[in-house]
Amino acid sequence: MNNPQQNNLPQQNNDEIDLFELVATLWRGKWLIVGVTFACTVIAIIASLMMTPVYKVKSVLKPVNNDKIFAINDTGVYSTTPEALFNDVEQEVYSYQGRENYLLDNQNLLQPLLENTSLSTEQVIAAFDANNFKITPSKKDDPIRSITIELTYPKGIDGVQIVNGFVKKVSSAVKEEIPNLIQNRIDQRKQELKDQITALRASYKLDIDSQIAVLNEQDKLRTAMLKDELSALRLELKLKRENRIAQLNEAISIATKLNYIKPTSLSAASDKKGSAEINGNVILTEINNQSLPLYFMGTEALTAERDALLSRTNDDFTNPRIAEIEKELMLLQNNRKVELLKIRENHDLFLADITLIEKQIAKLNTINPNITRFSVVSIDEKAQMPLKASKPNKALITIIGFLLGGMLGCMIVLIRQAVRNRKI
Secondary structure (H helix, E strand, O other), rough: OOOOOHHOOOOOOOOOOOOHHHHHHHOOHHHHHHHHHHHHHHHHHHHHHOOOEEEEEEEEOOOHHHHHHHHHHHOOOOOHHHHHHHHHHHHHHHOHHHHHHHHHHOHHHHHHHOOOOOHHHHHHHHHHHHHHHHEEEEEOOOOOEEEEEEEEOOOOOOOOHHHHHHHHHHHHHHHHHHHHHHHHHHHHHHHHHHHHHHHHHHHHHHHHHHHHHHHHHHHHHHHHHHHHHHHHHHHHHHHHHHHHHHHHHHHHHHHHHHHOOOOOOOOOOOOOOOOOEEOOOOOOOOOOOOOOOOOHHHHHHHHHHHHHHHHOOOOOHHEEEEEHHHHHHHOOOHHHHHHHHHOOHHHHHHHHHHHHHHHHHHHOOOOOOOOOOOOOOOOEEOOOOOOOEOOHHHHHHHHHHHHHHHHHHHHHHHHHHHHHHHHH
């Protein structure tokens, strides 16, 4: 027996699909389609309601203005730039060790994730960091550099506190390092200045020792030269005295032969033979402008002078230069400049550079490295409590459930009709 609906269906051997008949089939199964669609939509709504909400927060960091780091550069021993500080902050942000340490120190923020799990705390933190943290730098063509820290987290986790606390921790870590850097620069500069003072003192001591050595050597040289001159002068005077004695002995011998006892002159000697004795062509004449021979002094005077010379033990008084030499030798025995250099105590008073360096050290001592009136990074956007969850998108899930339900209902109707046709 033939089915009344058989004529309304497409023929089995016909490859063409009758759209009107297809629509008619779907219309006849409209309540089934509506029911399946409704059921899928309800299931989608229930599923979206049962899903754990996931939220997203973010914080944007940018370099500070120059006026925010004036206190750092005003120290005079350490200077930096906003870009340099931002680089330090960026390194801290990208450091996994820094994020791990922060979460380890604030495990209470991840308490829901740490409960009822077989994983260790470090493993939970590693998974949370890998799956939930997202750090994005600014693009190269952006006029101002920035770092965006994003965090997705399930309900029950205080993501706002995690992000803001992490930003605060990073900022504090970089900020706390600045006083240490300033103190290190101060200590280094002070040590450099102290080394300069030590070098100046050592150089000054060497200079003093060199001056003393030069002065002593000059004194020794001068003393040796004066002693040589003194010895030469005394030898010269001795030889002159001996030569004089020899001359006197010769004159005494002549005067004795001529019987000159008292000093006499050429005229007196001539009077003994006559005032004008003329023998042949010889005429005795007195020449007054010539010095008389020594024997005219007479034996008495000559002997007295010779005896005086023989009894003389020192000829120094005969030459004033000897007295000058002895005076100079006595002065050379005590070099007052050397004595003053040796007893000089406060050498720093004679080093003008040390005074300037000590002023620099005193200025460094007045610098307070524990400055706080500065910022290392500008928080352009703080993490704030989101108004709604980023996941799941209930509206989208409902729409997808509705569409899938409709499609499933249509498929059921068509499959059911196809099965009926095959039975016929």
